[in-house]
Amino acid sequence: MSNETWETVIGLEIHAQLATKSKIFSASATEYGAPPNAQASLVDLGYPGVLPVLNRAAVSMAVKFGLAIGAGITPLSVFARKNYFYPDLPKGYQISQYELPIVAKGHMDIVLDDGSVKRVGITRAHLEEDAGKSLHEGLGAHSGIDLNRAGTPLIEIVSEPDLRSAKEAVAYLKKIHTLVRYLEICDGNMQEGSFRCDANVSVRRRGEAKFGTRAEIKNVNSFRFVEKAINYEVARQIDLIESGGKVVQETRLYDPNKDETRSMRSKEEANDYRYFPDPDLLPVEVTPEFIASVRATLPELPDEKAARFVSQFGLSAYDAGVLTSSRELGAYYEAVVQGLPSEPKLAANWVNGELAAALNRDGLEIGASRIGADVLVGLLKRIADGTISGKIAKEVFEAMWDSGAAADAVIEEKGLKQISDPAAIEKAIDEVMAKSPGQLADYRSGKDKLFGYFVGQVMKATGGKANPAQLNELLKKKLAG
Amino acid sequence: MSIHTKTLPQLAAGLRAGEFSAVELARHFLGRIEAHGPALNALISVTADTALAQAAEADRLLAQGKGGPLTGIPLVHKDIFCTQGVRTTCGSRMLDNFVAPYDATVVAKLKAAGMVMLGKANMDEFAMGSSNETSFHGPVKNPWNTALVPGGSSGGSAATVAARLAPVATATDTGGSIRQPAALCGLTGLKPTYGRVSRYGMIAFASSLDQGGMMTASAEDAALVLAGMAGFDTRDSTSVDRPVPDYAAALDRPLKGLKIGLLKEFFDKGLDPDMERSVREALAVYQKLGATLTEVSLPSIGLSVPAYYVVAPAECSSNLARFDGVRFGYRCQDPKDLIDLYKRSRGEGFGAEVKRRIMTGTYVLSAGYYDAYYLKAQQVRRLIANDFERAFGEVDVIMGPTTPAPAFGLGDKTSDPITMYLNDIYTIGANLAGLPALSIPCAPVRQLPAGLQIIGRHFDEERLLNVAHAYQRETDWHTKVPAAYE
Numbered sequence: 010m011s012n013e014t015w016e017t018v019i020g021l022e023i024h025a026q027l028a029t030k031s032k033i034f035s036a037s038a039t040e041y042g043a044p045p046n047a048q049a050s051l052v053d054l055g056y057p058g059v060l061p062v063l064n065r066a067a068v069s070m071a072v073k074f075g076l077a078i079g080a081g082i083t084p085l086s087v088f089a090r091k092n093y094f095y096p097d098l099p100k101g102y103q104i105s106q107y108e109l110p111i112v113a114k115g116h117m118d119i120v121l122d123d124g125s126v127k128r129v130g131i132t133r134a135h136l137e138e139d140a141g142k143s144l145h146e147g148l149g150a151h152s153g154i155d156l157n158r159a160g161t162p163l164i165e166i167v168s169e170p171d172l173r174s175a176k177e178a179v180a181y182l183k184k185i186h187t188l189v190r191y192l193e194i195c196d197g198n199m200q201e202g203s204f205r206c207d208a209n210v211s212v213r214r215r216g217e218a219k220f221g222t223r224a225e226i227k228n229v230n231s232f233r234f235v236e237k238a239i240n241y242e243v244a245r246q247i248d249l250i251e252s253g254g255k256v257v258q259e260t261r262l263y264d265p266n267k268d269e270t271r272s273m274r275s276k277e278e279a280n281d282y283r284y285f286p287d288p289d290l291l292p293v294e295v296t297p298e299f300i301a302s303v304r305a306t307l308p309e310l311p312d313e314k315a316a317r318f319v320s321q322f323g324l325s326a327y328d329a330g331v332l333t334s335s336r337e338l339g340a341y342y343e344a345v346v347q348g349l350p351s352e353p354k355l356a357a358n359w360v361n362g363e364l365a366a367a368l369n370r371d372g373l374e375i376g377a378s379r380i381g382a383d384v385l386v387g388l389l390k391r392i393a394d395g396t397i398s399g400k401i402a403k404e405v406f407e408a409m410w411d412s413g414a415a416a417d418a419v420i421e422e423k424g425l426k427q428i429s430d431p432a433a434i435e436k437a438i439d440e441v442m443a444k445s446p447g448q449l450a451d452y453r454s455g456k457d458k459l460f461g462y463f464v465g466q467v468m469k470a471t472g473g474k475a476n477p478a479q480l481n482e483l484l485k486k487k488l489a490g
Numbered sequence: 491m492s493i494h495t496k497t498l499p500q501l502a503a504g505l506r507a508g509e510f511s512a513v514e515l516a517r518h519f520l521g522r523i524e525a526h527g528p529a530l531n532a533l534i535s536v537t538a539d540t541a542l543a544q545a546a547e548a549d550r551l552l553a554q555g556k557g558g559p560l561t562g563i564p565l566v567h568k569d570i571f572c573t574q575g576v577r578t579t580c581g582s583r584m585l586d587n588f589v590a591p592y593d594a595t596v597v598a599k600l601k602a603a604g605m606v607m608l609g610k611a612n613m614d615e616f617a618m619g620s621s622n623e624t625s626f627h628g629p630v631k632n633p634w635n636t637a638l639v640p641g642g643s644s645g646g647s648a649a650t651v652a653a654r655l656a657p658v659a660t661a662t663d664t665g666g667s668i669r670q671p672a673a674l675c676g677l678t679g680l681k682p683t684y685g686r687v688s689r690y691g692m693i694a695f696a697s698s699l700d701q702g703g704m705m706t707a708s709a710e711d712a713a714l715v716l717a718g719m720a721g722f723d724t725r726d727s728t729s730v731d732r733p734v735p736d737y738a739a740a741l742d743r744p745l746k747g748l749k750i751g752l753l754k755e756f757f758d759k760g761l762d763p764d765m766e767r768s769v770r771e772a773l774a775v776y777q778k779l780g781a782t783l784t785e786v787s788l789p790s791i792g793l794s795v796p797a798y799y800v801v802a803p804a805e806c807s808s809n810l811a812r813f814d815g816v817r818f819g820y821r822c823q824d825p826k827d828l829i830d831l832y833k834r835s836r837g838e839g840f841g842a843e844v845k846r847r848i849m850t851g852t853y854v855l856s857a858g859y860y861d862a863y864y865l866k867a868q869q870v871r872r873l874i875a876n877d878f879e880r881a882f883g884e885v886d887v888i889m890g891p892t893t894p895a896p897a898f899g900l901g902d903k904t905s906d907p908i909t910m911y912l913n914d915i916y917t918i919g920a921n922l923a924g925l926p927a928l929s930i931p932c933a934p935v936r937q938l939p940a941g942l943q944i945i946g947r948h949f950d951e952e953r954l955l956n957v958a959h960a961y962q963r964e965t966d967w968h969t970k971v972p973a974a975y976e
Binding site for chain 2: 051054055056057058059060061062063090092094096099100101102154281283284285288289290291
């Protein structure tokens, strides 16, 4: 949406719910979907006299994230109270981190359309508790409050205003999404709100050093909506300025039904949160030993894995990127390669091609694939050894996907084995040539393009089973006369 | 000697010897509460049924030769401690209907030690006050002279023990709320080191300053109760994980060689000359016991009142945000929308002093004022803590008056908050520095109780109680009971 006159500037604040068993400051469970308030203890309800006690697992997950983005870990980070009144905020303040967040400056690399790599700065990531939910539907004139979510641990990941388009923003968001799932610190479920983001969007004239006034778009819950919301907002701001108006600093809400952003509250109405250090909690001490113990649990990170796929398997950066977009997919791919070490590229093409398409069509995750890695290996082996052609393989794949049968069984049953006997191929060629005297004459008089016609006819006659390389060779010889 | 003037060891011995049962003991004190409680307005709730059930259980244990030094001993809890199934009002209309669904750690520990809860003591609303006049349940009267205040915020606890309606009352101290009423009512009142006693279930006023403690007649009694209350609590991150010593065992250590620091700044022109005489008399007793006196100076201590009245309201403004009329406590009639619900529930549920502090606290935390007030106050707090640390490099304990003057009249200071706040001028320092401090009765001033304050190093409660006990072996001020309650 940026154009030659205008430059877009975007920063994202991502909220990732940490996959701890219990809440950040109480022993209540964090599981999604329980009946309202079934998972709200006295601490979560903010009862008089109760006190928060920090969940160690949340700290270790935040540290894990920090290490994975190359950030410094603050040795003594401090919880602060963010004060505001809202019915789903039981204490009247949210326990968050303000001046001293646990994760300091880090970064995340994204790949741009032209293939170049851009480093996006991450200002900080801090620990905080989630709020509850207000329910306005199905309760008549009343509103309900569900505090099951209150106290669920979050890390808020704040980027620098380094992103220059909605596409870049989505690429960055996806990389963070991939990372938190790799680290197994967040389930990444955007529908359930485990992973959500606010986008700070502004525009400025190209060459301008100062940022424009920004609007904050709240709680957009899918990658697609993030892109659409930002694009809408950028267009709105440009229109506004070009027609003589001014962007005001405000919070806006994206409405996916109308594909527009709407003003929620302006800066004048914004809360003064009166942050101050929470006196109920001691500073969080993270020792070098603790950091080392967390570092030891770090898995191979997506970028590291992608680089290895490029160097070890000779894949393109693009294929490697797709294959490492989830830990499970990478593992699937490696299992296939392990079954057929000589064909890493063929494996990549199939995993990213037919398999991805089939999964996508049926709405399945790789973990639920109907064709396991070892079964796919069975198919790829038959391509590699020339038993079937790539084209036939697609047919076999579909049959395997539907029936769950092994490749060899499908090939056998359907008689799809490739014809590699020269005599049989020659016979088929002879028949086609006999049936097409006109085309043969034309070809021989210089119409080279008709070669394809003869390939097609022979393939048709053999049910597509002729070995393509052999067919090419023999056909050339025969047509030449 | 009547039963209600016995020390805790005497009561424990009587229970074991079968002179009286725990049930009889409970009935005796419940009778006194019935007779004197209402006139003093000392208690908000009387829990006779619970008391008798707990006493019967104590008797069962004692009959089996079980139980400890506190088994069967009655007490009253300040109404700031949550007590399961019992109304816990915190002296406020806001919580007038609030029945706590759980026991505070202090309550649970003392219950486990076999103590018998007689009721809940009146207090300044949310512990904000120095005269017990801000309570929604009305002011408490000083048993020594019912025209006078008992001090606050633990005024109900002080009146209860001073009139011997119970031998023990729990209390809390944020800026002097144990020591000042103890001084004004002639009691021993101990505020332990911050972190020594769990704050879980103690309704928060200013979290970084609040500390639970107790009022008793003597240091000997306080030692036993502290041993029952103190200790690390996994539910309070600010409680400290260190062993609880046998405080009673340390009571009789000789004081020879004890270095006492006289806090120069406390003997200033604001101190009532009769009060100074009384305190100096007490110091002479210590000299006789072999202690040495040196003057110490805490240059920053003069800033303690202003620093306190920034930090405490700041924390209170946030701590009291949960009282919004949504989940528990007072809710206004027929709110027309959310904002109306908030405004009227809080406007009607809180009293004037609480609102004043919420507003002060909100102001000092606001954007643009935070650095000038809150941050500055925290820096001052650091300076004061450093002053104390330096002083404790030279002396073992610091002594001075607990209050500038004895008890004042009901209504005398209610019109001027600043005058009221200055009543805490000598007590606030220990809270800001997190130090343990106690007040013991010294020679009366114009027939009214006066308090000697003793401040110790962090976690040096053993020594504080030892030093207090040594004085109480030489004097009998702590045994005095107002004539009407003998």
